[in-house]
Each structure stands twice: as structure tokens, then as C-alpha cells.
Amino acid sequence: MKLTLLNTPITDITADLTVIFFTEETFENSEHKEILSKTGFKPTQDSFTILHESGLVVCGVENYGSTALRSAAATVVKKVKGFNYTSLKLQQYYLKNVAALVEGFVMGAYSFEMYKSEKSESTLEEVIFSSDDFNNESADFTAIQKSFDDALITATATNFTRELVNMTPQDMTPEVMAEVAETLATTNGLECDVLDEKALEFENMNAMIAVGRASIHKPKLIHLTYKPDNAIKTVSLVGKGLTYDSGGLSLKPAASMVTMKMDKAGACAVLGMMKAVSELKLPVEVHGFIGAAENMVDGSAYKPDDVLTARNGKTIEVRNTDAEGRLVLADVLAYAQDTVTSDFIFDYATLTGACMVALGPYTTGMMGHSNHLKHKILKATAHSGELVGSLPFNDHLKKLIKSEIADVCNIASKPYGGAITAAMFLDNFITDEMKQKWMHFDIAGPAYTESSWDVYGHGGTGAGVRMTVKFLESLSEDKK
Numbered sequence: 419m420k421l422t423l424l425n426t427p428i429t430d431i432t433a434d435l436t437v438i439f440f441t442e443e444t445f446e447n448s449e450h451k452e453i454l455s456k457t458g459f460k461p462t463q464d465s466f467t468i469l470h471e472s473g474l475v476v477c478g479v480e481n482y483g484s485t486a487l488r489s490a491a492a493t494v495v496k497k498v499k500g501f502n503y504t505s506l507k508l509q510q511y512y513l514k515n516v517a518a519l520v521e522g523f524v525m526g527a528y529s530f531e532m533y534k535s536e537k538s539e540s541t542l543e544e545v546i547f548s549s550d551d552f553n554n555e556s557a558d559f560t561a562i563q564k565s566f567d568d569a570l571i572t573a574t575a576t577n578f579t580r581e582l583v584n585m586t587p588q589d590m591t592p593e594v595m596a597e598v599a600e601t602l603a604t605t606n607g608l609e610c611d612v613l614d615e616k617a618l619e620f621e622n623m624n625a626m627i628a629v630g631r632a633s634i635h636k637p638k639l640i641h642l643t644y645k646p647d648n649a650i651k652t653v654s655l656v657g658k659g660l661t662y663d664s665g666g667l668s669l670k671p672a673a674s675m676v677t678m679k680m681d682k683a684g685a686c687a688v689l690g691m692m693k694a695v696s697e698l699k700l701p702v703e704v705h706g707f708i709g710a711a712e713n714m715v716d717g718s719a720y721k722p723d724d725v726l727t728a729r730n731g732k733t734i735e736v737r738n739t740d741a742e743g744r745l746v747l748a749d750v751l752a753y754a755q756d757t758v759t760s761d762f763i764f765d766y767a768t769l770t771g772a773c774m775v776a777l778g779p780y781t782t783g784m785m786g787h788s789n790h791l792k793h794k795i796l797k798a799t800a801h802s803g804e805l806v807g808s809l810p811f812n813d814h815l816k817k818l819i820k821s822e823i824a825d826v827c828n829i830a831s832k833p834y835g836g837a838i839t840a841a842m843f844l845d846n847f848i849t850d851e852m853k854q855k856w857m858h859f860d861i862a863g864p865a866y867t868e869s870s871w872d873v874y875g876h877g878g879t880g881a882g883v884r885m886t887v888k889f890l891e892s893l894s895e896d897k898k
């Protein structure tokens with residue numbers, strides 16, 4: 419499906435269907451009110467009606483804000499895909515919402531078909547955006563064009579992440595993930611460095627090696643670099659890439675193991691971010707670091723009671739092999755800081771079920787030391803289409819990860835505040851210099867869904883990609 423933007427009045431554009439979004443107020447004053455009322459249409463959020471005879475598609479929105487329009491655009495495309503039309507056209511709903519509409523159409527149209535013998539084929543080929551505003555507000559076409567193009571890149575990169583997350587653990591192994599990174603590097607002009615098990619040993623990444631040891635798919639560390647000439651800042655992005663998390667010897671119960679192919683969502687998000695920033699040509703040097711490993715069970719498996727020495731020399735008492743993501747991140751965070759001097763270091767991980775308990779399944783948990791940075795991130799990501807909530811550190815929780823025999827323990831001694839204690843564990847691997855520049859994002863809730871919400875259907879959501887692109891874009895605005 420192609421999205422096009424034309425600097426043309428909507429009446430001059432030919433398409434099978436015209437899309438209109440109605441609020442209660444605009445519906446009240448609409449010329450179509452009478453006929454639409456007969457179909458039972460009410461302009462509530464995501465209500466949908468199609469008038470085949472007049473070639474009209476209508477969808478209700480609570481207001482003309484980005485959240486409502488994004489969701490409605492996704493509703494429209496999901497429904498229209500079920501008919502035999504080839505094209506849609508629509509107007510603008512304020513310039514600031516172009517991006518949300520593009521995201522709604524692109525992300526709403528996504529479905530995961532890789533393993534279906536019969537692909538659900540849609541006839542819908544094109545969505546045409548007119549530069550006309552529904553309210554007859556005049557807007558600068560170049561500005562609309564820029565928002566449109568950028569949103570298309572970001573939404574497509576988000577779908578790229580979703581596709582990778584949805585792939586099975588047998589198909590998306592650490593090795594395949596490294597190949598995906600190498601291909602992306604070739605197509606998008608990135609540098610790519612892959613460390614195999616030998617190199618990981620050489621780099622003293624013993625925590626990560628321990629996690630991956632019982633798998634036939636050996637761990638890989640992937641380092642992608644996007645280096646523009648005009649970089650104003652350098653940012654490191656670190657992703658948890660557990661291509662499968664069985665829990666290891668602290669085996670997950672059968673029901674909790676299902677969906678654990680999504681434990682690579684942080685890594686896949688970093689790949690999507692690298693794709694987006696390179697296509698957007700952002701003036702920021704971006705390094706993507708991925709710790710790809712599979713947490714499995716065999717005679718060589720790491721054990722509860724093991725003590726591991728991480729890359730930075732800290733010793734870790736393992737009391738639960740299912741708290742493996744933090745062990746991989748410990749080493750990858752240390753490696754990232756040793757390799758690149760950056761202005762910010764962010765990590766993305768489906769790290770804890772506790773984060774979902776704390777914030778619900780739709781919100782990413784943000785944890786770190788700097789309130790200033792948290793505010794900066796919240797401000798930049800407010801209209802990204804992603805939800806982010808901050809969880810605060812405190813010294814009482816920090817005591818819960820003390821170990822009697824090592825420097826730190828990989829699980830807390832008490833059951834509450836698990837998202838925070840996991841982040842405080844990671845803090846052991848952040849240098850003093852980087853403390854205020856580090857932020858941890860627990861995407862365990864929003865990264866994967868088994869029921870539809872917002873623009874998403876079943877599967878990976880690409881959590882992390884859009885919010886991070888927004889943050890990185892905001893760095894160039896800082897300078898102006």
C-alpha cells in the first residue's frame with residue numbers, strides 16, 4: 419500500500435473512497451448527517467461506516483487531536499482492507515496531525531503474514547492525502563510534505579521492527595539477527611560490527627555468555643553505527659535481544675513461556691531506530707548495540723547459585739536464571755560505554771513482568787537518575803503515539819539487590835518494585851560519568867500484544883521506535 423501527498427484540492431483527486439473523520443460537533447453540521455444517521459452511525463471514537471453508493475467512508479473521533487486521529491486512521495484502513503477498493507483520499511486535519519494520520523494508515527495496515535499459506539490479499543493500493551485542510555486553514559505545503567515524509571519513514575521502520583519481533587525463535591536466532599543488521603547496514607550506509615562468542619570471551623562479557631551458553635544458537639553482540647557529517651550529538655541505544663526466553667533452569671511455567679519470542683523486542687526496536695535515523699538523515703551520531711542470546715536449558719546451562727563476573731569486573735550472584743535480560747544488558751551497557759563516548763545512553767528491554775503490574779500493559783516504564791532528562795524525554799515523546807511513565811529509584815529498594823556473597827544479586831529479596839530493582843541492578847554497570855545521561859526503558863508491557871489496541875493488531879508493536887525518533891529529532895531543535 420502506497421501513501422501519496424498531493425498539493426491539490428481534494429475535489430481534484432480521483433479515488434474510490436473519500437475518508438471523513440467526524441467529531442460530534444462536525445457531524446452535527448455535516449451535509450451527510452441525515453443519510454449517515456440512517457445507517458446508525460454515531461461519531462464516537464473509531465465508529466465506522468461506509469456508504470458504497472456515494473463512495474464515502476466515515477469514522478468518528480473524540481476530537482481532532484493526534485491520538486484520536488491516529489487510531490481512527492488505523493480503524494479505517496483495517497476495515498477498508500476487507501472490501502475491494504483500490505484507493506482512498508482524505509484531507510488534512512490540522513498540519514500538526516499529518517504524522518499521526520500517516521502512522522495510523524501505515525501501522526493499521528500492517529499484518530503479519532509470514533507463516534500463513536494463504537496471504538490475506540488486499541486490493542487497497544493507495545491512500546492519497548490532499549494538502550487541503552478540512553477547516554480551510556492554509557498551510558505551507560513544504561511543511562506538510564516534511565511531516566508526511568518523516569512520518570512515513572518512522573512508521574515504516576516501526577513496522578520493520580514489528581515484523582522482526584513476530585518471527586519465531588527458530589527463524590530469528592542471534593545469528594539471523596546479526597545478518598539482518600548487516601543487511602540493514604549495507605542498504606542504509608551504516609557500519610556494522612558483530613562479535614561472536616570468541617570475541618565476547620575476549621571482551622570479558624561473561625554474564626552475557628553465561629545466559630546464552632545452553633543454546634545451540636550462540637550469542638552475538640551487534641554494533642551498528644550511523645555517522646552523519648554534521649552530527650550535533652552522539653547517542654548510544656542498547657537493546658535486549660533474547661531471541662527466546664525459556665527462563666533457563668529457573669524454567670518459566672508453560673503458559674508464561676508462550677510469547678517469549680518477543681523478548682528480543684528491545685533489540686528489534688534498536689534495529690528499527692537505526693533504520694529510521696539513517697533514512698531521516700538526522701544530524702545525530704547514533705550507535706545501536708544489541709545483545710542477542712537465547713536463554714535455554716541443557717547440561718551447560720548457567721545456574722542459580724553461580725557467581726558471574728561481568729565485563730566491568732563486578733560480580734553477580736545468580737539466584738534466578740529467568741532474570742537473564744539484566745545480565746546481558748550489564749555486559750552490553752558496559753561494552754557500549756567503553757566503546758563510544760556518548761551524550762546519552764538509552765536501553766530498551768522487555769525486562770520485567772513487574773513493569774506491566776506497575777504501569778499497565780500499554781505504557782513503557784522509564785527509569786534513570788536524571789529528572790531533567792526524564793522531563794526532556796517526556797516532552798519530546800508526548801505526541802509520539804507511545805505512552806511513557808516514569809518510575810522512581812530509591813535507596814530502600816536498592817538494598818534489596820544486595821548479595822551476601824557477591825557485589826550484587828540478579829533478583830531482589832522482596833517481591834514488590836521489580837521493575838525498579840531491575841533498573842537499579844543495571845545501574846551497577848553505568849559509569850559515574852554516564853549516570854545522568856542514562857535512561858532505561860522497560861517495554862515489557864507495550865512491546866507485544868495478543869489483542870488489538872490503538873493502531874496495533876496481534877503481535878509486535880514496535881514499542882520504543884517512534885518515541886526515540888522523536889527524542890532524537892528534538893536534539894536538533896534544541897540547537898535552533
Ligand code: BES
Nearest residue numbers: 681738740741768769770771772829862
Ligand atoms: N523477559 C522476561 C520479562 C517479561 C515478562 C517480559 C513478561 C514480557 C512479558 C524477563 O526475562 C523475566 O523473566 N523477568 C522476570 C524477573 C524475575 C525472575 C525477577 C519476571 O518478570 O518475572
Ligand code: ZN
Nearest residue numbers: 663740741742
Ligand atoms: Zn527471563
Ligand code: ZN
Nearest residue numbers: 660663681743
Ligand atoms: Zn527475558
